[in-house]
Structure formats: C-alpha cells, structure tokens
Amino acid sequence: MHIELRDIRKHFGPVKANDGINLVFEGGRIYGLLGENGAGKSTLMKILSGFQPPDSGEIVIDGQPQRFSSPAEALGKGIGMLYQDPLDIPAFNVKDNYLLGRDRRVILNYKTARAELDEITSRFSFEIDQQATIENLSLGERQQLELTRLLVGGAQFLILDEPTTGISADQKDKLFNSIRKLAWEEGKTIILVSHKLDEVQELCGEAMILRKGKMVGRTPVPCSNEQLVEKMFGQIPLRGERPVYEVGEPVLELQNVRIPTYRLTVENINLTVRAGEIFGLAGLEGSGQQLVLKACAGLVKNDQGRISLAGQDITHWSYQRLRTAGIGYIAAGRLEEGLVAGLTITEHLVLSQPSHKFFIDWASAQKQSEARITQFQVVGRPESLADELSGGNQQRLLFGLLWESLKLILLEHPTRGLDVRSSDWIWEQLYARRNSGTAILFMSSDLDEIIDRSDRIAVFSGGKMSRILDAKTTSVEEVGRLIGGQE
Amino acid sequence: MKSRQWIRWIWPIVPILAALLVTSLLLLLFGASPVTSFDAMLQGAFGDTSKTLSVLAFWVPLLLSATGLLVTFTAGLWNIGIEGQIIMGAIAASWVALKLDAPSAILIPLEILAAMAAGALWAALSAVLKTRGKVHEIFSGLALNNLAIILTNYLISGPWQPPEGGSFRGTEPFQDAALLPLLGESRFSPLSLVIALVAFGMVVVTLRGTLWGLKLKALGKNLRSAFLLGVSSEREMILAMMFCGALAGLGGAVRVLSWFDSLRQSISGGIGFLALLVVMLANYRMFWIPPISFFFSMVLNGAITLQLRTQLHSSLGGILTEMMVLFVVLFGDATKLGIFRKKNDHE
Numbered sequence: 041m042h043i044e045l046r047d048i049r050k051h052f053g054p055v056k057a058n059d060g061i062n063l064v065f066e067g068g069r070i071y072g073l074l075g076e077n078g079a080g081k082s083t084l085m086k087i088l089s090g091f092q093p094p095d096s097g098e099i100v101i102d103g104q105p106q107r108f109s110s111p112a113e114a115l116g117k118g119i120g121m122l123y124q125d126p127l128d129i130p131a132f133n134v135k136d137n138y139l140l141g142r143d144r145r146v147i148l149n150y151k152t153a154r155a156e157l158d159e160i161t162s163r164f165s166f167e168i169d170q171q172a173t174i175e176n177l178s179l180g181e182r183q184q185l186e187l188t189r190l191l192v193g194g195a196q197f198l199i200l201d202e203p204t205t206g207i208s209a210d211q212k213d214k215l216f217n218s219i220r221k222l223a224w225e226e227g228k229t230i231i232l233v234s235h236k237l238d239e240v241q242e243l244c245g246e247a248m249i250l251r252k253g254k255m256v257g258r259t260p261v262p263c264s265n266e267q268l269v270e271k272m273f274g275q276i277p278l279r280g281e282r283p284v285y286e287v288g289e290p291v292l293e294l295q296n297v298r299i300p301t302y303r304l305t306v307e308n309i310n311l312t313v314r315a316g317e318i319f320g321l322a323g324l325e326g327s328g329q330q331l332v333l334k335a336c337a338g339l340v341k342n343d344q345g346r347i348s349l350a351g352q353d354i355t356h357w358s359y360q361r362l363r364t365a366g367i368g369y370i371a372a373g374r375l376e377e378g379l380v381a382g383l384t385i386t387e388h389l390v391l392s393q394p395s396h397k398f399f400i401d402w403a404s405a406q407k408q409s410e411a412r413i414t415q416f417q418v419v420g421r422p423e424s425l426a427d428e429l430s431g432g433n434q435q436r437l438l439f440g441l442l443w444e445s446l447k448l449i450l451l452e453h454p455t456r457g458l459d460v461r462s463s464d465w466i467w468e469q470l471y472a473r474r475n476s477g478t479a480i481l482f483m484s485s486d487l488d489e490i491i492d493r494s495d496r497i498a499v500f501s502g503g504k505m506s507r508i509l510d511a512k513t514t515s516v517e518e519v520g521r522l523i524g525g526q527e
Numbered sequence: 528m529k530s531r532q533w534i535r536w537i538w539p540i541v542p543i544l545a546a547l548l549v550t551s552l553l554l555l556l557f558g559a560s561p562v563t564s565f566d567a568m569l570q571g572a573f574g575d576t577s578k579t580l581s582v583l584a585f586w587v588p589l590l591l592s593a594t595g596l597l598v599t600f601t602a603g604l605w606n607i608g609i610e611g612q613i614i615m616g617a618i619a620a621s622w623v624a625l626k627l628d629a630p631s632a633i634l635i636p637l638e639i640l641a642a643m644a645a646g647a648l649w650a651a652l653s654a655v656l657k658t659r660g661k662v663h664e665i666f667s668g669l670a671l672n673n674l675a676i677i678l679t680n681y682l683i684s685g686p687w688q689p690p691e692g693g694s695f696r697g698t699e700p701f702q703d704a705a706l707l708p709l710l711g712e713s714r715f716s717p718l719s720l721v722i723a724l725v726a727f728g729m730v731v732v733t734l735r736g737t738l739w740g741l742k743l744k745a746l747g748k749n750l751r752s753a754f755l756l757g758v759s760s761e762r763e764m765i766l767a768m769m770f771c772g773a774l775a776g777l778g779g780a781v782r783v784l785s786w787f788d789s790l791r792q793s794i795s796g797g798i799g800f801l802a803l804l805v806v807m808l809a810n811y812r813m814f815w816i817p818p819i820s821f822f823f824s825m826v827l828n829g830a831i832t833l834q835l836r837t838q839l840h841s842s843l844g845g846i847l848t849e850m851m852v853l854f855v856v857l858f859g860d861a862t863k864l865g866i867f868r869k870k871n872d873h874e
Contacts, residue, residue, distance in 0.1 A: 359754070369755065375749075377752055378755055383744065391742065394757075398737055398738060399736055400736055400741060
C-alpha cells in the first residue's frame with residue numbers, strides 16, 4: 041500500500057497546525073513521527089485517519105485521491121489509528137466491544153467473533169480474557185484488543201499514537217514484536233507517533249520530524265539522538281541540572297495508612313516527605329500510588345492511619361480545606377480533572393485564585409491572565425478556551441493556576457505526553473518550588489523521570505509499598521524489579 | 528465569516544418559523560385556513576387592550592421561572608421540579624393572604640417573601656437529595672411536583688375550603704388588600720412586571736459579572752474540574768437551585784395574587800414546563816429569554832380566541848409551542864447540522 045500526503049494544510053484560527061505537509065509512505069516499513077508538543081503530529085494523524093478533514097491538500101492511496109468523512113470510512117480504505125486512550129466502552133465486555141461497529145446484523149454472531157479474536161490474539165500472543173469487561177482490563181490489554189479490532193477491520197496502514205504510555209514493559213515488548221511482524225512479514229505500514237526517542241530508534245526504519253506544522257527532515261534510524269533532537273527543536277535543549285538542596289523539616293507524614301477500595305486495598309503506608317524534598321512514586325498504573333496521592337489531597341479517605349501536614353493532623357480533611365492549608369494537586373487527566381473545557385484562561389485564573397471578591401473585575405483579571413501567560417509560557421491568549429490549548433500548554437496552564445506559596449505539591453504524571461523541552465520546563469518550575477521549601481510528591485510511569493528527578497523513591501506493586509530507595513544509588517533495574525513485585 | 532455570525536444570531540427564529548409552517552400544514556389538513564387561524568390568534572393576543580394585558584399578565588410568571596432556570600441550567604442542573612416550586616410559592620402566598628389581616632403595604636411584601644422562601648426550600652429539597660442522596664434532580668423534581676399538586680388539592684378541599692363547602696375548585700377569593708395592584712379591570716399587575724424585569728437583569732449581571740456566576744458556569748461544564756479548581760460544588764448547586772426556586776415561587780405568588788384571586792387547583796397551569804421550553808429554545812442566549820417567553824404567552828392566549836372564532840380547539844396553541852420545541856431539538860444545535868464548523872481540538 042502506497043500512501044501519499046500532498047500539501048496538507050490545517051489551520052485553527054491563527055495557528056497553522058499543518059502548514060503544507062508532503063509525505064510518502066511505502067508498505068512494509070515502520071516510520072517514526074517525531075516533533076515537540078504542538079508541532080502538528082496529532083493533527084496530521086487525525087487527518088490521515090479520517091477524524092477530521094484537512095483545510096486543503098489531498099490524501100492519495102495507491103494513486104487514487106481519497107476523502108474520508110469518518111474514521112470508519114478511513115478504516116474501510118485500510119487506514120486504522122490506535123489512540124493513546126483506546127476508544128472503547130468501559131462497561132462492555134470484550135466481545136461486545138469487538139463486535140460494536142463491526143457486525144451490523146440484528147443478531148450478533150458471537151461464534152465468528154470468538155474465532156476471529158482467537159486467531160489474531162494467538163498470532164501475536166496477546167492475552168485477552170474474552171469474558172472480561174473493558175474496565176477490568178489494563179491499558180495494555182485494551183490496546184491489544186483495539187489493535188485486533190483494527191486488523192480484522194482490514195487495516196493495512198496503522199497509526200500508533202504514543203502506544204507505550206502507561207503499559208508495562210512486558211506489554212511493550214509484545215506490542216513491538218507484533219508491530220515488527222505486521223510490517224516485515226505481512227507488509228503493513230506502521231507509523232509510530234512518539235516522544236520517546238529510544239523507542240523510535242529501537243523500532244523504526246525511518247524518522248520523520250515535524251516542527252511548527254512543517255516537515256523539517258527525514259532521516260534513517262538508528263542515528264544519534266542528538267541529530268533527532270536538533271531537528272525537533274532547532275537546537276539541542278540543555279538538560280537542567282538537578283540543583284542540590286538541603287531538605288528541611290518533615291512536611292507530609294503518613295503513618296500506617298490504609299486505603300480500601302473495591303478493587304485494591306493499599307495498606308501499611310509509612311512515609312515522610314520533607315520540606316524541599318522531591319519524592320517519586322513508581323509502579324504500574326493502578327498499583328496504589330495514585331490512591332496514596334489522592335488520600336493526601338483529600339479526594340479518597342483512608343480508614344486507618346494518620347496523615348499529617350507540618351505536624352498537624354489532617355486525616356479526613358476535605359480537599360477544599362487542604363487546599364487552603366497549602367496543598368496543591370495536579371491530576372493526570374488535564375481536561376477531566378483540572379481544566380474546564382469551554383472556559384477561558386482568564387476564567388480559570390479567576391476561579392482558582394483566592395483573591396477575588398463578589399464582582400469580578402474582568403479588566404484586572406485580563407491583565408493578571410496576560411502576566412501568567414507570559415510567565416508560564418503558555419501559547420494562547422487570555423480568551424483562549426482551555427480545550428483549544430495543546431496538551432503541553434494545558435499542563436503549563438495548570439502549573440500557572442497553582443497558588444503562590446504551598447507546603448506540598450502532589451502530582452500525577454507531571455510530564456505525561458510532553459516533549460523533552462516542556463518536561464524540562466515543568467521540572468525547572470518544580471525545582472524553583474522546592475528551593476522555596478515546598479515538598480513534592482509525584483507519581484510517574486516513566487522510570488527515567490522517577491530516578492532522575494526524585495531524591496527518594498517508593499515503588500508500588502499490587503497495593504504494597506516497597507522499602508524506600510535513595511535515587512542517587514538506585515538503578516532502573518532495581519526499580520523495575522520492585523515494580524514487578526520482586527524484592 | 529460575517530454572514531455566519533449573523534445566521535448564528537438569528538438561529539433561534541428558525542425553529543419558530545418551521546413550527547409555524549408545519550402547523551399551517553396541519554390546519555390545511557383539517558380544512559382550516561392558516562391565514563384566518565393565525566389572524567384569529569393575533570386578534571386573540573392583541574385584539575384589544577384587555578387581551579394585550581392578559582398576554583402581559585401571563586408573561587410575568589413565565590419570565591420569572593425562565594429567568595430562574597437560566598441559573599440552574601448554567602450550573603448543569605435539570606430543574607424539572609420548577610413546577611412544584613411555583614405551586615409551593617403560590618401556596619405560601621395564599622397562606623399569608625388568607626391568614627393575615629394587614630394593609631397592602633405590609634401584606635404584599637410578606638406574601639412575596641413567603642412565596643420566595645417556599646419555592647427556595649422546595650428546590651433545596653431536590654438539591655440536597657442530589658448532593659447527599661445521589662438522587663438525580665429530574666426524578667426528585669417530578670416527585671416533588673406531584674407532592675405539591677396533592678398538597679394544593681388537600682388544602683382547597685380541606686382546611687382552606689370556602690365556607691359554602693369544598694368543591695376542589697379553589698379557596699374563597701382573597702381580601703382586596705392581599706392582591707397585587709392591577710391595571711384597570713385586567714389581571715395584569717405592572718408591579719409584577721417591574722419585579723420580573725429587575726430579576727432578569729440581576730440574573731444577567733450575576734451570570735456575567737460575578738464570581739458565583741463563573742463558578743456555576745464551571746460546574747455546569749465540568750463538575751470534577753470545577754471542584755478541583757476550588758468550587759465547593761455541593762454548596763453552589765444547592766444555592767443555584769434555591770435561587771431558581773425563589774424566582775419560581777415568586778412566579779407562583781404572581782399567579783394567585785394577580786392572574787387569579789385565590790388558590791386554585793391547577794395554579795401553575797404548566798408554566799414551569801413551559802419555562803423549561805423557553806430556556807431550551809434560547810439555548811444559553813440570555814437576551815432571547817424575554818422575547819421568547821413573551822411569544823409563548825402570546826400564542827397560548829391567542830389560542831383561546833382562536834377556538835371561539837374558528838371552532839378549532841385551543842390546543843392548537845399548545846401544538847404550535849410543542850412543535851417549536853421539537854424543531855429546537857432538531858435544529859437547535861446549529862453545529863450538529865454542520866452549518867457552523869465546530870472548533871476541533873488540536874495539538
């Protein structure tokens with residue numbers, strides 16, 4: 041299958057997300073699509089997969105110009121996209137989800153469905169329990185199911201958007217093996233959209249780099265990381281050095297904390313985070329680290345144990361009360377738990393800052409908003425809606441909404457989906473916070489981030505917390521073992 | 528771009544025109560002339576001063592209720608219980624009117640306060656059931672609507688029945704001092720219109736210019752994020768419902784103290800539901816609320832004359848308004864029809 045993109049353009053107001061992109065893809069190859077946040081990768085892939093139409097330009101498949109009005113139509117022509125968050129219906133079981141949109145008869149043919157599922161899953165050694173409902177599957181398993189659905193749907197051309205975010209190392213290996221098989225043995229074309237240079241180096245034969253809506257280079261890989269980074273950013277960003285900082289008094293203390301939920305019970309949590317300390321929580325998604333963070337933020341309740349902030353017992357305090365006591369919390373889902381789609385940057389600022397009175401002074405709010413936008417380097421205007429911002433800018437905005445002086449900052453995946461430069465920027469902000477004595481407790485599925493950024497680390501596995509590691513002396517291997525539940 | 532903006536602005540009129548068209552077809556089907564019928568309706572609404580005043584008198588409680596609903600819709604709440612809140616307001620105002628002996632200057636403010644308090648409390652019940660009991664406000668609202676109707680029936684056939692005996696029709700007429708000052712022989716009280724317009728203005732200012740209004744907007748769009756941004760969701764939801772309930776209760780007071788002169792069996796006459804339709808038709812464009820509610824009042828009042836004139840049943844007015852709502856649901860969101868390009872999310 042030969043796909044050609046000709047002069048694809050897509051503008052969002054003044055933003056040129058795609059500014060005349062020309063690309064050719066050949067069958068049987070694995071391509072990597074690189075670019076920093078806001079470079080236009082997602083827009084281009086959404087156009088290619090029929091999610092949105094381009095303003096101008098055309099998609100040519102095997103010499104035929106095509107127009108898609110929906111992802112289903114694109115899949116009909118052989119183009120399938122695996123989204124970062126698989127588009128499935130949580131309450132359905134595996135078979136129903138698989139059949140949805142595939143079987144158009146009144147009475148569903150479960151038998152064929154089972155056979156098709158079995159055939160593909162065994163070919164790629166996926167492990168999917170067909171009786172399970174989607175909400176009980178891990179992200180990796182949902183991804184495998186979605187991939188299966190695309191393949192049975194006739195996809196010859198697969199777009200994978202950040203497929204390794206939030207899945208285990210084992211699932212990643214399986215995914216990569218099946219990708220190689222699909223390309224090399226079955227002649228399918230694969231595009232991997234990723235921020236992770238190592239993955240592109242490991243998997244792809246060629247990297248294509250986008251910057252500010254334009255193609256800035258194609259290069260065979262493996263090549264040196266520096267070469268890729270230079271193309272992505274136009275310069276090599278300097279990695280911020282971890283500043284040395286003397287930690288102070290204990291800020292957050294958890295004693296024998298137990299958090300019961302219907303799926304997982306976290307027990308015997310004892311940890312202390314000191315002023316100016318950065319404490320990282322590692323572990324697979326859903327191993328309990330998020331529950332601990334949410335308990336500290338007052339969003340879930342522990343039934344045993346004690347949580348204290350700067351010596352004061354804060355067990356069972358409400359979120360709003362903890363907020364005034366000096367705890368800032370940034371959740372993983374930016375538009376689900378943090379920003380309100382449909383509200384402007386200025387409106388967010390007015391809502392989140394404590395200083396406003398009954399009547400809103402829109403003129404001064406606008407000025408404050410402009411100041412924050414500059415300070416936090418958000419690409420947007422005071423009247424931009426939160427959902428119009430790119431992921432990286434949404435994260436910058438969330439940091440811009442944190443209060444000035446905080447005792448403790450809690451973070452879920454602070455740099456998920458962000459490029460190297462945005463991630464560094466986020467951590468510079470956090471280092472500045474710690475230098476003024478704020479304690480930082482964060483969770484991340486990126487092991488390098490955990491080890492590079494933390495002072496101390498705790499690893500969660502199946503609701504249990506490991507011994508506490510010193511980040512300076514530990515290794516990826518050691519943390520990896522603990523994630524797998526081995527001592 | 529310019530013409531697009533213009534279409535967007537007049538968009539609410541489209542369902543109205545479509546409804547007029549379909550109703551005309553219906554009329555033709557029954558062998559009636561649409562022109563004479565609509566003319567009869569217009570005559571019924573504006574034929575003489577008393578008819579026009581009637582339209583105004585019906586408009587006031589409708590406008591008050593729709594104004595209240597603007598607040599709850601902004602907060603993302605479906606206040607179906609508004610009908611019950613109107614009725615409770617009417618009952619509270621009637622209670623003051625029946626039980627208290629005082630000059631107008633004292634009696635009327637007391638009636639209004641009692642009505643607003645009763646409406647607000649009835650709405651608070653729905654709100655607390657939602658925040659504490661996890662009962663959706665649509666279900667509690669429907670239940671509370673029925674309870675309010677049952678309470679009215681009990682009062683007019685029991686404790687508040689007229690001396691000549693209960694007849695399920697209503698209480699005896701209130702003392703003159705208890706009634707709102709009316710214009711001439713009509714049922715229209717200019718004072719009530721002033722109050723309604725002031726309330727509408729207040730709500731517009733509240734939603735556009737106050738922190739509370741912004742909090743409600745955030746709640747309505749994303750409860751979880753709003754909570755994390757520091758909006759106390761439970762408190763604001765209860766307050767929004769009470770605010771709406773108070774205005775609905777005030778509407779109920781206007782019904783008993785000017786449209787009627789006593790507490791009647793169907794005291795609201797579906798004004799609450801009608802107000803829901805008004806707000807849906809306006810679809811967050813606040814300044815459409817007064818004209819749309821006025822139009823509804825005109826159609827429903829005009830339909831009565833239509834029946835007298837042409838022997839067509841007055842439910843034609845109802846058909847016309849319901850038709851409009853159907854067309855709103857069909858055409859309402861212009862972006863759905865692809866007439867306006869929706870802003871896509873992008874990197």
